[in-house]
Amino acid sequence: MDSSYFAVQRRALEIVGFDPGNPHLRLKHPIWAGILILALISHNWPMAVYALQDLSDLTRLTDNFAVFLQGTLSTFKFLAMMVKRRRIGSLIHRLHKLNQEASATPSQREKLERENQLDRYVSRSFRNAAHGVIWASAIAPMLLGLWRYIISGEFTPTTPMDFNFWLDERQPKFFWPIYFWGVLGVSAAAWLAIATDTLFSWLIHNVVVQFQLLELQLARRGYHAQEDVHLTKCIFQHRLALDLAGELSSIFAEIVFVKYMLSYLQLCMLAFRFSRSGWSAQVPFRATFLLAVIIQLSTYCYGGEYLKQQSLGIAEAVYGNSNWPEVPPKRRRLWQMMIMRAQRPATIFGFMFVVDLPLLLWVTKTAGSFLALLRTFERSPTQL
Numbered sequence: 001m002d003s004s005y006f007a008v009q010r011r012a013l014e015i016v017g018f019d020p021g022n023p024h025l026r027l028k029h030p031i032w033a034g035i036l037i038l039a040l041i042s043h044n045w046p047m048a049v050y051a052l053q054d055l056s057d058l059t060r061l062t063d064n065f066a067v068f069l070q071g072t073l074s075t076f077k078f079l080a081m082m083v084k085r086r087r088i089g090s091l092i093h094r095l096h097k098l099n100q101e102a103s104a105t106p107s108q109r110e111k112l113e114r115e116n117q118l119d120r121y122v123s124r125s126f127r128n129a130a131h132g133v134i135w136a137s138a139i140a141p142m143l144l145g146l147w148r149y150i151i152s153g154e155f156t157p158t159t160p161m162d163f164n165f166w167l168d169e170r171q172p173k174f175f176w177p178i179y180f181w182g183v184l185g186v187s188a189a190a191w192l193a194i195a196t197d198t199l200f201s202w203l204i205h206n207v208v209v210q211f212q213l214l215e216l217q218l219a220r221r222g223y224h225a226q227e228d229v230h231l232t233k234c235i236f237q238h239r240l241a242l243d244l245a246g247e248l249s250s251i252f253a254e255i256v257f258v259k260y261m262l263s264y265l266q267l268c269m270l271a272f273r274f275s276r277s278g279w280s281a282q283v284p285f286r287a288t289f290l291l292a293v294i295i296q297l298s299t300y301c302y303g304g305e306y307l308k309q310q311s312l313g314i315a316e317a318v319y320g321n322s323n324w325p326e327v328p329p330k331r332r333r334l335w336q337m338m339i340m341r342a343q344r345p346a347t348i349f350g351f352m353f354v355v356d357l358p359l360l361l362w363v364t365k366t367a368g369s370f371l372a373l374l375r376t377f378e379r380s381p382t383q384l
Contacts, residue, residue: 004116004120008127009123012198015191017032018195020092023093025081025089025092026089036078037078040185040192043184043186044067044071044075047064051063059273063286065265066266066269066289069265070189073266076254076258077192077196080254081196091244091247095203098240099206102209111209112206115206115212116206118205119205125295126197127198129291129292129295130194130292131190132292133186133289134190135288136284186285196255197300200299200300201299201303204304204348207244207245211311214238214241214314214317217237218321228331235334235338238341245311246346253351260297260350260353260359263367267297267363268367269374270289270293271367272375273286297363301356301359301360303348303355304347307346315340318342
């Protein structure tokens with residue numbers, strides 16, 4: 001495997017304090033992880049307080065609650081990873097071992113490299129979008145302050161986002177601590193999201209590889225003289241792929257449930273706030289934040305749909321690579337049982353829903369309905 005294999009995920013896990021080389025995903029730097037969580041929580045709750053001070057101001061309410069929901073989600077993801085870090089580490093190292101064994105064969109190595117290349121496209125896209133949120137929150141207030149200094153000769157303090165802090169940012173001695181703490185809070189939310197979501201992408205693609213390796217075995221069926229040995233290997237490979245998919249779904253069940261319960265609210269608030277904004281230091285932050293959320297939602301739904309379709313394809317592969325008139329009845333029944341099992345797809349299940357492309361459509365439609373509701377409230381402020 002080349003140097004880019006698992007590189008995005010390894011670096012993301014190291015940034016938030018985990019040791020990806022440990023089979024139990026040990027928290028290597030607990031103090032640094034605690035600082036990130038403290039920065040995230042202390043940055044998150046003042047925004048909620050600021051948003052609730054005036055419920056008639058929908059612009060302020062939606063702007064702050066969109067970020068508050070992301071901070072809450074990032075905190076929950078980190079806590080879920082802490083609780084399940086042993087299972088996550090075990091699954092990662094199990095897939096690493098399987099990938100090393102598969103890379104010994106050229107055809108299998110080709111499948112493995114292709115899927116990891118697809119993962120790099122997805123993971124790097126989200127990582128770059130999340131880093132764009134960090135840079136936008138850090139640079140935009142400085143550029144706006146510099147522009148006002150050029151125009152008026154006075155530097156006007158602006159923070160990455162509007163919120164009630166314990167200190168008054170209008171005082172020069174308090175502005176820089178608030179500014180750096182705000183950027184650190186945004187960075188903590190972004191880094192925790194990168195660590196979790198890019199890891200999900202890598203796990204999905206490398207579980208999908210196991211179904212593709214099974215298809216390769218099925219395609220070589222006619223070249224095997226020992227049909228019983230070949231059947232045993234295929235059944236074992238199918239059970240292995242299903243077990244890996246089930247473990248992945250179990251690990252991420254709570255994360256995807258909370259994520260999609262909050263995602264439509266977050267998406268509609270971001271869309272509403274972005275559509276109502278004039279130019280300010282928060283505009284670049286909101287634009288990059290909206291892009292990151294869209295990529296984040298699409299990554300999970302695309303991964304769940306990809307896994308589902310790949311597992312369903314096994315039934316067709318078994319049927320298409322079989323010479324049924326020549327198969328003995330006893331062995332034919334075993335192949336038929338494998339087909340029947342493959343017709344129940346492997347899925348990422350979030351307790352109340354399956355994570356796939358129809359779920360992304362539902363989130364988009366629900367966000368659009370809430371956006372229309374917010375527009376109605378905006379036109380009728382007396383009804384609030």
